[in-house]
Structure formats: structure tokens, C-alpha cells
Amino acid sequence: MRINKNYFITSHIAYILNRYxxxxxVISPGSRNIPLISALVRNPGIRCRSVIDERANAFFGLGLAKATxxxxIITCTSGTAVAExxxxxxxxxxxxxxxxxxSADRPNYLRSSGANQTINQENIYGNYVLSFTDTEVYSVEFSLSSLEKFFSDLILEIHNPLRMRSGPVHINLQFEKPLEPDTFDYETDFEENQxxxxxxxxxxxxxxxxxxNGRSSELIETQFFFAGISYKNSDKEKELIKSLLSKEIAVSADIGSPARTIAHNHIxxxxxxILDHYPDLANEVSSVCQLNSAPVNIKTLAxxxxxxTLQLINDKGQNLSPLKIPHSIFDFNxxxxxxxxxxxxxxGVITEADKVVRETLSDFLNDPVNSSELTFYQKLISGISQGESLFTGNSLTVRDINKFISFRGKDIRVYLNRGVSGIDGLIATSSGIAEAEKKPVILILGDLSFYYDLNSLYLLKERNIPLKIVIVNNRGGEIFEYLPVRNVDDIFGEYVRTKPDFNxxxxxxxxxxxxxxxxxDSDHDLNSALVHDQSGPAVFELNIQREKSAAVRKNLRALxxxxxxPLRHKL
Ligand SMILES: Cc1ncc(C[n+]2csc(CCOP(=O)(O)OP(=O)(O)O)c2C)c(N)n1
Structure with a gap:
């Protein structure tokens, strides 16, 4: 059988990954990764998408993974592309x-030799991948037994991270020329199906x-249960929350947790x-069971x-930040x-206070007198159709929505990039989600976050992805207004908050x-525009009237x- 050695290896890697x-x-262009591009495009079980910019590529891939x-698989050429x-x-x-x-690479004998587009890609992502494999494709021996050894080693590197845990896996492939798949450079003495x-x-x-390892029973005693963001949204997690609800345990639900959408008095x-108005309540709680991620807001986090606290993590989610070390990882079986x-x-006390807050917020935020970004969020979430998805950006957006908006009884999925809360890649990630879900997704993010990921607008347009982006434009990083640095005059405005004037x-x-x-501050009809325009991408800019917004927040807090x-004596 006549083969191109590079393509022979990459097409079998694509085959293996498809089996997993x-x-x-998602493919970014280049020359050194031609063997990878060809193998992925020619594998009938793999859908390929071209995304030019590697930073957008990887976030887009992340979105696809989150939704599916x-x-x-994401692939790129050698050099800075890998770093992107x-x-x-x-x-x-x-x-x-x-x-x-x-990632494609040049042969390692070219490293540190001044060769073009060559960097040291060895374990470039350090501790942020579950496994790293560096393969000198050009020195693989093409006998059946050597290939069996080569592929079994590679499979082992993939098997454990993908089956036992869940997270990124990096395979770096060093190729010599010829790179094109149909340029044959070897004649094998075995057949492909072997x-x-x-x-x-x-x-x-x-x-x-x-x-x-069988099912055993785990007894957990707790006063308080905190349900954090779930990145798996598994049925098992939902089952677990439902089993709690039959007990008299209060469940505090964060945005992005499946618990947040369940309509039940104990949630x-x-x-x-509540903690803001009754800080002493925290002293009453001595034991907490936390499911998945830590709380978004600092009061509940404290x-x-x-x-x-005992942290309950799906055993496939071991990379979630531990609350305390060592944390407990439970087998969800x-x-x-x-x-x-x-x-x-x-x-009883928490759920009673929660009811009061819910009713107060509902009256206040449905009153046009209080028009602001908060009333917009309220309208948006209450008007969103069942089964739709929302992506909330980081910074103040997620904090506001988590703090003020009810998701009770809403069968919607909320996505976030709260692993490290970057303000980068949010458009690309939510594009990947909309592409995978094949239906409109609403992304709400700040103006700086939008600017960070401007490149990804091309991807949206090119693929006609139905992502509806809402820019909460307060002209800079509004979140910093809430931090003590607000008063450090010589650095705050220019270097921390920043005041860009984007068009x-x-x-x-x-x-x-x-x-x-x-x-x-107007009784805007942004919501109806959002709902009615269902095809293709669109950007909605919500210009924040900051003085009005500050007044609304102040009045709401007082109310x-x-x-x-009246509940103070109980709390
Ligand atoms: C990639 C990255 N760079 C910097 C930061 C630090 N940071 C956190 S919030 C923020 C400001 C975000 O501004 P914007 O997106 O407009 O949201 P707002 O604060 O107005 O809600 C910055 C720079 C970050 N989280 N991620």
C-alpha cells in the first residue's frame, strides 16, 4: 500500500479520536498542519469548521464542547498559533x-536553531492539560508491530483523560515534509485494515x-446546601438536588446551577x-455542602x-477549583x-426571606419608573422561551443577574466561562454553543468584553450563527467602581476603569x-427586538445611563x- 507517512499517522489519530x-x-489554517487538516476533513465522522484566528478557534471549540x-478537536500550525x-x-x-x-510542529532538531516559525511547544500548556504527548511522526518506524506500539501508547494518553476525567488533552505532532496527503513517500507491507x-x-x-465499583451509600449531614455553577449539567446532579428538596435543607442556588431553575420553596x-442585609446570618451556618463550583458572589463565598464545608464534585470534574485542599470528590455513581x-x-428563615426578596424585586423591576439594565435583565429572563440558552459574560453582568434576577421555573440553560472568569473569548464561546445547539443563544456582556473578542464577529457572520449579543455599554470596566481602588485617584480612571469611546x-x-x-433609562423595546429577530447574528447595544442606574440601585437597596x-427578629 502506498502512503504518505504523515497522513497515515494523522488519519489514524482522527479515527481514534472519533472512536472516543x-x-x-475546528481548523485554523497553516502549512505544517496540512497532515492534520487533511485527516480531519477526510474523516466522514468528523464535522470540520474553519476558524482563521486561533484564539477564536479554541474558544469556539470550547463552546461546542460545552453544548455537546x-x-x-482543535488544530493549528506551529509557532505562536499554538500559544493563541x-x-x-x-x-x-x-x-x-x-x-x-x-498542534503541528517542526522536527525537534530545529528547536533553538533559529528555524522559522519554530518554538518549543513541548508541554506548552503546562498543568492546564490532563495529558501531553510529543510525537516525532517522522521517526515512527512503519512496521506493523511498531505502529501497534505507537498507537497503543497514544490511545493510553487519550483514554485516561477522556474516560476517567474530563479536560483538555494536547498532542503535538512533529512533521517533516512532504506534508500533502496524496504525496506518497512510503510503500507498506501491510494493509490499512490491519x-x-x-x-x-x-x-x-x-x-x-x-x-x-458498585454503588454505595454516602451519608452527608449538613445545615445548608450550596449549588454552584455546573459545567456538565448532568441528570445525576439534577437528581441529587431533587433528593435534597424532600428534606428540610435550604438550597442556595447560584446562576448556572440546575437548582436555580427548579421551582421549589426550599431553593x-x-x-x-439576604446576607447583605443580615450579615449575622452567616454565623448561624456552621456546616455547608457545596455542589460543584464556588459561589459567584463574595458574601456567599465567605x-x-x-x-x-464539604465539596461535592462529580468525579469527572476533578479540575474544578477546590474550595479547600484537600477537597472531597465523590463518585457520582x-x-x-x-x-x-x-x-x-x-x-425556614432563608426561604421566607428569599420569598420577600423575590416579590420585592418582581414589583420593583417590572415598574418602568426603574428602567435600567436591571429592568432589562428582568424582562429578558422572564420573556425568554423555554429551552433557550443564555450566556452571561463576566464582570458586573454575571454579578447583577445572579444577584437580582429570578430563574425560577425557567427551563433554560445558562452558560458561563467562570473557570477563570476571563473577559476574553466570550463571543467565540457562545458562538460555538449556538452553532452546536442550532438555535438562537443570547449573550450579555460588558463593552470591554465585547471589544476583546471583536475578531470573532467575522466567524459569526461567515457561519450565520444566530447569536444575539447584548453589549451592556457603561464605557469601561464598571465593576471597578465597586472596589476600594475607586478612590485611588491617580490610577483609577485611566489605568483601571478605563473610559474607552468605542463606536x-x-x-x-x-x-x-x-x-x-x-x-x-428609556422603556426600551430591546426585548421585543431580541425575540423577533431570530435569524443570523445581531448586536444590541444597551447604553447605560449611569446616574439613573446608580439611583435605581440605591432605591432598590433601601426598599x-x-x-x-420585619424578619429581623427571626434572622
Ligand atoms: C482577559 C482578562 N483581562 C482582564 C481581566 C480583568 N477584568 C475583570 S473585569 C474587567 C472589566 C470588564 O469590563 P466590561 O466588560 O466592560 O464589564 P463591566 O465591568 O462594565 O461589567 C477586567 C479588565 C479579565 N477578567 N480577563
């Missing part, structure tokens, strides 16, 4: 997403080796506001950190039995995407204090 569930690949729950993947690789690691990075049969048998053998959505430990009626209309229209602008005051 990878059905999507399956491994996604890094931010998304970190986010994938921290949110346990199976991104498979196939190699494929070996691969199939070896994978089947490894999968059979995985044993089920508290507004713990941050409560969790200062309690005797087990049955969990929850028991309420001594709580002096904590659940978002021109930027958006330059990519051929429609742009609509609204003022936050909440007033409404919660």
Missing part, C-alpha cells in the same frame, strides 16, 4: 471540558477494563441579598469558606443520603452584522432593607 466520541473539529458534552489557544485551554481545564489540541483492527480491539479492551435564589444537622430553623455601530457593521442601540426588616 469526537465529532467536531463531547470531545472537540492558551486562554481557552485554561478555561477548558478549569471547567472540565474535553478539548483535544492537535492497523484499524488493532486500534478497534485495543480500545474495546481498555473500555472493558473499566470496572464498575433560595437571593442569598447574596460564608462557605468560613464554614465546615453512589447514592447520596442527606440529613439535616442541627439548624435552628435556618431553612460599536461602526465596528459591528464593518463585519456586516446589524446593530441596534437602546438607552437603558429591600425595608421589606426585610
Amino acid at each position: 466520541g469526537a465529532e467536531d473539529a 458534552g463531547k470531545p472537540v 489557544f492558551f486562554p481557552a485551554v485554561i478555561e477548558a481545564f478549569k471547567t472540565t471540558q474535553p478539548l483535544i489540541i492537535l 492497523v484499524k483492527d488493532f486500534i478497534d480491539n485495543y480500545i474495546a479492551y481498555l473500555k472493558a477494563e473499566e470496572y464498575d 433560595a435564589e437571593f442569598t447574596e441579598i 460564608l462557605v469558606e468560613e464554614s465546615d 453512589n447514592n447520596f443520603v442527606f440529613r439535616l444537622s442541627e439548624s435552628r430553623g435556618l431553612a 460599536f455601530r461602526a465596528m459591528t457593521e464593518a463585519f456586516g452584522i446589524p446593530h441596534f442601540a437602546f438607552d437603558s 429591600l432593607g425595608e421589606k426585610l426588616a
Whole structure:
């Protein structure tokens, strides 16, 4: 059989990855990765997409992985291209997403020799990948037995990270020329199906080796349960939350947790506001059970950190930041039995306060007098259709929505990049989600975050992805207004908050995407525009009237204090 050696190796790697569930690949252009591009494009089980810019590529792949729950392959050429993947690789690691990075490289004898587009790509992502394999493709011996050894070693590097854990895997492939798949440079004395049969048998053998260690029961005693962002959204997690609800345990639900959308009296959505008005409540809580990620807001985070907290993590999510070291990782195959430990009626008090907050917020935020970004969020979430998805950007957006908006009874999925809370790559990640879900996704993000990922607008337009982007334009990093640095005059304005004057209309229209602008203090019809325009991408700019917004927040805080005051004796 006449082959091109590079292509022979890469096409079998694509075959293996497909056997491990990878059905999507995102390709950035280059020359050294031609063997990889050819193998992915010619594999009938893999859907390929071209994304020119590697930073967007990797975040887009991350979005595909988040939405499909399956491994996604991303590939690029050698040099700085590999480094452009890094931010998304970190986010994938921290949110346990199976991104498979196939980077092309030049032969390692060219490293440190001044050769063009050659850097040291060895373990470039350090601790942010579950495995790294460096392969000198050009020195693989093409006998059947050597190839069997080569592929079995490679399969082992993939098997454990993808089956036992979940997170990024990096395979670096060093190629010599010829790179083109149909330029034959070798004649084998075996047939292709002999190699494929070996691969199939070896994978089947490894999968059979995985044993089920049975179900045992885990007794967890706690006063308070905190449900954090879930990056897997597994049925098992939902089941676990439902089993809690039959007990008198209060469940504080963060944005992005499946608990947040369940309509049940024991689920508290507004713990941050309650703690804000009754800081002493934190002293009443001595034991907490936390599911998945840590709280988004600092008040609940402090409560969790200062309690005797046990962290419950799906065993495939071991890369989630541990709350305390060592943290407890539970096998989700087990049955969990929850028991309420001594709580002096904590659940009753929290859920009563939560109800008061919910009703107060609903009246306040539905009143046009209080028009602001908060009323916009309220309208948006209450008007969003069942089954739709929302992506909330980082910074103030996620904090506001988490703090003030109810998701109760809403069958919607909320996505976030809270692994490391970067303000980069948010457009690309949510584009990947919309592409995978094949339906409109709404992304809400700040103006700096939008600017960071401007490049990805091209990808949206080119693929006609139905992403509806809402820019919360407060002209700079508004979050910093809430930090003590606000008062450090010589650095704050220019170097921390920044006050850019972006022309978002021109930027958006330059990519051929429609742009609509609204003022936050008017009784805007942004929501109806968002809902009605369902095809293709669109950008909606919400111009924040900062003085009005500050006044609305102040009034709301006073009102909440007033409404919660009668409960003080119970809290
Ligand atoms: C990649 C990256 N760079 C810098 C930061 C630090 N940072 C956190 S919030 C923020 C400002 C974000 O501004 P914007 O997107 O407009 O949101 P707003 O604060 O107005 O809600 C910055 C620079 C970050 N999180 N990620």
C-alpha cells in the first residue's frame, strides 16, 4: 500500500479520536498542519469548521464542547498559533471540558536553531492539560508491530483523560515534509485494515477494563446546601438536588446551577441579598455542602469558606477549583443520603426571606419608573422561551443577574466561562454553543468584553450563527467602581476603569452584522427586538445611563432593607 507517512499517522489519530466520541473539529489554517487538516476533513465522522484566528478557534471549540458534552478537536500550525489557544485551554481545564489540541510542529532538531516559525511547544500548556504527548511522526518506524506500539501508547494518553476525567488533552505532532496527503513517500507491507483492527480491539479492551465499583451509600449531614455553577449539567446532579428538596435543607442556588431553575420553596435564589442585609446570618451556618463550583458572589463565598464545608464534585470534574485542599470528590455513581444537622430553623428563615426578596424585586423591576439594565435583565429572563440558552459574560453582568434576577421555573440553560472568569473569548464561546445547539443563544456582556473578542464577529457572520449579543455599554470596566481602588485617584480612571469611546455601530457593521442601540433609562423595546429577530447574528447595544442606574440601585437597596426588616427578629 502506498502512503504518505504523515497522513497515515494523522488519519489514524482522527479515527481514534472519533472512536472516543469526537465529532467536531475546528481548523485554523497553516502549512505544517496540512497532515492534520487533511485527516480531519477526510474523516466522514468528523464535522470540520474553519476558524482563521486561533484564539477564536479554541474558544469556539470550547463552546461546542460545552453544548455537546463531547470531545472537540482543535488544530493549528506551529509557532505562536499554538500559544493563541492558551486562554481557552485554561478555561477548558478549569471547567472540565474535553478539548483535544492537535498542534503541528517542526522536527525537534530545529528547536533553538533559529528555524522559522519554530518554538518549543513541548508541554506548552503546562498543568492546564490532563495529558501531553510529543510525537516525532517522522521517526515512527512503519512496521506493523511498531505502529501497534505507537498507537497503543497514544490511545493510553487519550483514554485516561477522556474516560476517567474530563479536560483538555494536547498532542503535538512533529512533521517533516512532504506534508500533502496524496504525496506518497512510503510503500507498506501491510494493509490499512490491519492497523484499524488493532486500534478497534485495543480500545474495546481498555473500555472493558473499566470496572464498575458498585454503588454505595454516602451519608452527608449538613445545615445548608450550596449549588454552584455546573459545567456538565448532568441528570445525576439534577437528581441529587431533587433528593435534597424532600428534606428540610435550604438550597442556595447560584446562576448556572440546575437548582436555580427548579421551582421549589426550599431553593433560595437571593442569598447574596439576604446576607447583605443580615450579615449575622452567616454565623448561624456552621456546616455547608457545596455542589460543584464556588459561589459567584463574595458574601456567599465567605460564608462557605468560613464554614465546615464539604465539596461535592462529580468525579469527572476533578479540575474544578477546590474550595479547600484537600477537597472531597465523590463518585457520582453512589447514592447520596442527606440529613439535616442541627439548624435552628435556618431553612425556614432563608426561604421566607428569599420569598420577600423575590416579590420585592418582581414589583420593583417590572415598574418602568426603574428602567435600567436591571429592568432589562428582568424582562429578558422572564420573556425568554423555554429551552433557550443564555450566556452571561463576566464582570458586573454575571454579578447583577445572579444577584437580582429570578430563574425560577425557567427551563433554560445558562452558560458561563467562570473557570477563570476571563473577559476574553466570550463571543467565540457562545458562538460555538449556538452553532452546536442550532438555535438562537443570547449573550450579555460588558463593552470591554465585547471589544476583546471583536475578531470573532467575522466567524459569526461567515457561519450565520444566530447569536444575539447584548453589549451592556457603561464605557469601561464598571465593576471597578465597586472596589476600594475607586478612590485611588491617580490610577483609577485611566489605568483601571478605563473610559474607552468605542463606536460599536461602526465596528459591528464593518463585519456586516446589524446593530441596534437602546438607552437603558428609556422603556426600551430591546426585548421585543431580541425575540423577533431570530435569524443570523445581531448586536444590541444597551447604553447605560449611569446616574439613573446608580439611583435605581440605591432605591432598590433601601426598599429591600425595608421589606426585610420585619424578619429581623427571626434572622
Ligand atoms: C482577559 C482578562 N483581562 C482582564 C481581566 C480583568 N477584568 C475583570 S473585569 C474587567 C472589566 C470588564 O469590563 P466590561 O466588560 O466592560 O464589564 P463591566 O465591568 O462594565 O461589567 C477586567 C479588565 C479579565 N477578567 N480577563
